Amino acid sequence: MLNEYKSSFFRQNNLLHLNNAGLAPISKPARDKVLYWGNRFYEEGFYTDHDYMLDVLNSRISLSQLIGCDSREIAFFQSTAGAIGQLAFQFPLLPGDEIITWDQEYASNLYPWQEAAKRSGAQLITISSDKNLTTPVEKIYEKISDKTKVIAISWVQFLTGARTDIQALSKITQEKNIFLFLDIMQGLGLHPFNMKEWGVDAVAGGSHKWLTSPVGVGFLALDMKHINKIKPHNVGANTFGTCDDPTDLFCEPKKDALKFEAGSKQVLEIAALGASVNLILKTKVSVIEKEVLRLSTKLKNGLLNLGYEVHHNQSSIVNFIPRVDSAARLASLPCNFALRGPGIRLSPHAFNTDEDIEKVLTVLK
Numbered sequence: 613m614l615n616e617y618k619s620s621f622f623r624q625n626n627l628l629h630l631n632n633a634g635l636a637p638i639s640k641p642a643r644d645k646v647l648y649w650g651n652r653f654y655e656e657g658f659y660t661d662h663d664y665m666l667d668v669l670n671s672r673i674s675l676s677q678l679i680g681c682d683s684r685e686i687a688f689f690q691s692t693a694g695a696i697g698q699l700a701f702q703f704p705l706l707p708g709d710e711i712i713t714w715d716q717e718y719a720s721n722l723y724p725w726q727e728a729a730k731r732s733g734a735q736l737i738t739i740s741s742d743k744n745l746t747t748p749v750e751k752i753y754e755k756i757s758d759k760t761k762v763i764a765i766s767w768v769q770f771l772t773g774a775r776t777d778i779q780a781l782s783k784i785t786q787e788k789n790i791f792l793f794l795d796i797m798q799g800l801g802l803h804p805f806n807m808k809e810w811g812v813d814a815v816a817g818g819s820h821k822w823l824t825s826p827v828g829v830g831f832l833a834l835d836m837k838h839i840n841k842i843k844p845h846n847v848g849a850n851t852f853g854t855c856d857d858p859t860d861l862f863c864e865p866k867k868d869a870l871k872f873e874a875g876s877k878q879v880l881e882i883a884a885l886g887a888s889v890n891l892i893l894k895t896k897v898s899v900i901e902k903e904v905l906r907l908s909t910k911l912k913n914g915l916l917n918l919g920y921e922v923h924h925n926q927s928s929i930v931n932f933i934p935r936v937d938s939a940a941r942l943a944s945l946p947c948n949f950a951l952r953g954p955g956i957r958l959s960p961h962a963f964n965t966d967e968d969i970e971k972v973l974t975v976l977k
């Protein structure tokens with residue numbers, strides 16, 4: 613399984629991909645899907661109509677299996693920010709309500725909630741991270757009050773891979789009727805997850821990191837029990853029906869998350885996302901997680917042996933404090949990386965190899 617996964621990525625050049633928490637290369641099935649639809653649209657145009665819609669549906673179904681929700685609870689957007697904006701700007705917030713988040717959230721999660729708070733008179737409460745940028749659930753408990761309406765956090769943080777214990781948190785949110793929203797961009801496809809079993813109300817993420825598919829797809833999954841509470845932020849033909857329906861000023865929005873998709877979609881990118889998700893489902897997330905943790909632990913230990921200070925929180929992300937020439941040395945390989953939070957962020961995926969890690973450790977010696 614793992615070998616098949618690894619062989620689904622391009623290896624015939626010397627480019628090292630260790631910024632997978634930023635932008636990962638796409639898998640071969642995703643590449644093939646883009647070529648397939650590119651050719652069919654080129655050769656057949658409108659005659660593809662039925663088939664491409666079916667492929668978008670297949671992607672929705674595959675993604676719902678990975679998230680642990682119903683396919684009718686998923687809506688596609690152009691980015692994670694777009695998906696979170698849909699939820700945040702239509703969430704029924706009232707003046708005085710509180711939204712809890714961490715002080716280290718990625719902007720695509722932080723800013724929509726900050727703006728939603730501004731527009732509604734609610735208050736955004738940012739919790740200080742703990743030592744070494746960890747995000748222990750106990751710190752959230754301390755801030756929950758009668759005014760808390762939403763907890764909107766990343767499951768896995770983008771700076772150091774810090775993870776919050778969601779199953780512990782959801783016990784409290786369900787008991788107190790607090791809406792639990794997670795940005796799962798840095799965790800889905802990498803660590804096992806199940807929205808329904810974990811008691812999460814909504815999640816959002818995107819295509820281009822751990823799901824190894826083209827940039828340009830965001831998604832929102834909203835538990836059906838909340839569907840009536842959240843109005844569509846954008847409206848168009850697809851909010852109500854199809855592009856073939858006559859306009860009708862009295863039509864009702866769809867009854868599922870499809871009402872959030874106002875119009876035409878990024879068919880190539882969504883179909884490619886489905887192909888990569890199928891590869892992940894076939895490989896199994898637990899297999900991917902094991903390999904990623906093995907490689908990231910090897911990288912962490914190697915860096916510690918070389919005397920670097922390292923942040924690593926049992927996810928892929930290894931963030932180390934660089935020396936003056938570390939960035940130049942990595943670039944010389946070439947190996948991509950990101951400057952994030954405390955230092956240089958490296959983030960192996962399961963398609964990386966021991967040799968990739970050894971090359972990095974050798975150049976940083």
Ligand SMILES: Cc1ncc(COP(=O)(O)O)c(C=O)c1O
Nearest residue numbers: 691692693718720766770797818
């Ligand atoms: C936690 C998290 N959420 C979302 C994103 C991507 O957001 P968007 O799809 O809006 O560009 C990133 C990318 O760095 C991220 O780390």
